[in-house]
Amino acid sequence: MRNVHDVGGMVGFGPLPRDDDNGSAFDSEWEKATMGLTFAAMANGYVRSIDENRHAKERMRPEAYLESSYWELWLAALEVNLVENGAFSEEEIVGRTQEFLDDPDRPIGTNSLPELNDGLVAMIDNGASFGGDPGVPPRFAAGDAVRVVRTRTRRHTRRPLYAQGCRAVVSRVNPPFALPEVIAHEAEPVFEHTYQIRLDASEVFGPSGDASSAVYLDVFESYLEPEGDPS
Amino acid sequence: MTVVNDRSDPGVTEGRYPAPDAAHLLACTRAIESLMKDRGVIDDDTIDVVAAKYENDIGPFLGAKVVARAWSDPDFFDRLLSDATAACKELGIGGMQGEHLIALADTDDVHHVIVCTLCSCYPWPVLGIPPTWYKSPEYRSRIVSEPRELLRDEFGYDVRADVEIRVVDTSAEMRYFVVPQRPAGTDNLSEDELANLVTRDSIIGVGPVAAT
Numbered sequence: 001m002r003n004v005h006d007v008g009g010m011v012g013f014g015p016l017p018r019d020d021d022n023g024s025a026f027d028s029e030w031e032k033a034t035m036g037l038t039f040a041a042m043a044n045g046y047v048r049s050i051d052e053n054r055h056a057k058e059r060m061r062p063e064a065y066l067e068s069s070y071w072e073l074w075l076a077a078l079e080v081n082l083v084e085n086g087a088f089s090e091e092e093i094v095g096r097t098q099e100f101l102d103d104p105d106r107p108i109g110t111n112s113l114p115e116l117n118d119g120l121v122a123m124i125d126n127g128a129s130f131g132g133d134p135g136v137p138p139r140f141a142a143g144d145a146v147r148v149v150r151t152r153t154r155r156h157t158r159r160p161l162y163a164q165g166c167r168a169v170v171s172r173v174n175p176p177f178a179l180p181e182v183i184a185h186e187a188e189p190v191f192e193h194t195y196q197i198r199l200d201a202s203e204v205f206g207p208s209g210d211a212s213s214a215v216y217l218d219v220f221e222s223y224l225e226p227e228g229d230p231s
Numbered sequence: 232m233t234v235v236n237d238r239s240d241p242g243v244t245e246g247r248y249p250a251p252d253a254a255h256l257l258a259c260t261r262a263i264e265s266l267m268k269d270r271g272v273i274d275d276d277t278i279d280v281v282a283a284k285y286e287n288d289i290g291p292f293l294g295a296k297v298v299a300r301a302w303s304d305p306d307f308f309d310r311l312l313s314d315a316t317a318a319c320k321e322l323g324i325g326g327m328q329g330e331h332l333i334a335l336a337d338t339d340d341v342h343h344v345i346v347c348t349l350c351s352c353y354p355w356p357v358l359g360i361p362p363t364w365y366k367s368p369e370y371r372s373r374i375v376s377e378p379r380e381l382l383r384d385e386f387g388y389d390v391r392a393d394v395e396i397r398v399v400d401t402s403a404e405m406r407y408f409v410v411p412q413r414p415a416g417t418d419n420l421s422e423d424e425l426a427n428l429v430t431r432d433s434i435i436g437v438g439p440v441a442a443t
Contacts, residue, residue, distance in 0.1 A: 005349060005350065006349060007348060007368045007371050007372035008346075008348030008349070008371065008400065009375045009376040010368075011372065011373060011376055011377065013367075013368050013369040013372050013373065014369055016364040016367060016370050016385050017363055017364055017367050018363075018385075020363050021363065023290075025285040025359060026285075026286070026360075028257075029260075030256040030257040030259075030260045032279075032282040033257075033260035033278050034256075034260055035278075035281055035282065035285075036277050036278030036279070036282060037260060037263050037264060037267070037278065039277075039281050040267060040273045040281075041267075044267075048235070052236070054349075054350055056244075057350070059240060059241050059242060059244070060241050060244050060248060061241050061244075064241065064244060064245075064248045064249060066368065067248075068248050068250075069249070070351070070363060072249060072256060075256060075260065076244045076247075078263070079244065079247075079263075080242040080243055080244060082263070083242070083243050084236055084242060085236075088263075088266050090243050092266060093243075096262035096263075096265060096266055097255070097259045098258075099262070100257075100258035100259075100261040100262050100265075101254065101255065104254075104258070106261075106265075107265075108261055108264055108265045108268065109265045109268035109269055111267075111268040111271050111273060111274060112274060112275065113271065113273060113274040113277075116272075116273065116274050117274050117276060117280045120280065120281055121284065123327055124284050124289075124326055125326045125327075126325075126326055126327075127326045127327050127328075128330070129331070129404070131404075154239035155237070155239070158402045158403055159402075160348050160349060160400065160402065162375060162376075172333075174331070174403065174405050175331060177404045184236075185236055185237055186232050186233060186235060187232075187233040187235050194403045194404070196405070204375075205376055209376075210377075210378065210379055210396070212392065212394070212395045212396070213378055213395060213398065214395065214397050214398070215375055215397075215400060216397055216399045216400065217402050218400070218401065218402045218403035218404075218405055219402065219403065220403065
């Protein structure tokens with residue numbers, strides 16, 4: 001959906017935040033917990049896909065998204081997924097949170113489930129791919145002239161605004177993957193061929209663009225139409 | 232096509248994010264962990280086990296090994312460019328968020344830099360968890376429209392005007408990383424010594440590799 005997370009090309013944000021760049025993966029216990037809890041939630045089916053999780057962040061109000069820190073976005077998305085996928089109610093989460101606020105020493109409970117840990121380590125080591133067979137050959141080939149189709153969908157899309165409507169050239173044919181617009185919202189995935197496309201900076205930003213730079217973007221097949229297509 | 236969830240509203244984040252303070256965030260993670268323990272779906276060590284992978288086992292030193300091997304072994308360099316996933320696997324490198332890796336080799340005429348404008352996608356198996364700045368709207372926005380200026384202003388990295396900058400937006404499932412050019416004056420260095428020169432920032436593409 002077209003919301004404020006789609007920042008590519010904007011110029012008003014100011015200097016990069018570099019103060020906490022010390023090589024550490026996490027800066028606090030809650031950040032560390034947020035990652036582990038999200039992975040555990042995925043393993044339990046409480047989060048149905050990474051795209052569903054991304055969309056939960058993208059649904060936040062613009063001011064909430066921009067004012068939340070990075071891991072805070074993860075925690076917000078986890079809460080949305082847990083509640084809407086029926087794992088826990090909002091009352092349970094808010095209520096239990098208040099208990100820990102009122103008494104930080106409240107016991108957290110104990111449970112032994114080593115096979116979950118083994119499964120998560122295996123997932124981290126071996127990966128988990130979202131590929132699948134579209135059942136049709138790729139529509140486009142490297143070198144094809146294409147245009148990025150515009151959208152106003154409220155569903156999860158991986159089609160940044162800066163590229164919409166732009167002419168591009170296919171630079172690579174990549175493997176097929178689950179279409180974000182479907183996997184984030186529906187029970188069954190739909191697989192599409194994906195492509196890397198090259199957009200000249202002058203196409204994206206006009207005459208003021210850097211004449212010797214280009215943006216490369218990975219897109220799903222339905223995001224493209226042949227250039228010159230009278231649609 | 233069964234629709235499970237077509238919502239586009241903020242859901243339970245409305246009015247609760249950003250949180251008032253870190254104490255609320257900690258209480259929230261404790262709450263979710265304790266709810267999951269009550270249900271028996273998480274282990275006492277799960278959080279620490281997952282964190283340990285990214286604190287200890289996975290980081291930019293892995294990407295540095297890949298680059299150093301590519302510089303030292305032309306056949307490996309070719310394999311890396313034609314199938315980075317398989318080539319990295321030769322070194323025992325790969326996994327989550329790197330199931331489909333692509334290595335972008337810089338040349339005298341082309342310099343690459345990676346970004347995920349929509350969120351923070353990053354080649355975890357070769358670089359670990361991205362730094363805050365990479366995930367920030369500040370970087371994700373400006374690198375697309377002002378790449379040359381951002382590299383100069385933020386990283387002191389002057390890319391010559393006649394070198395094409397390719398900003399590679401990680402918008403689908405492929406995960407990209409840069410193979411920077413080998414600096415001059417390093418012919419006598421071993422592979423390990425070369426790896427010590429290769430920084431995380433050079434594999435993202437925001438800085439060059441220094442010869443010492």
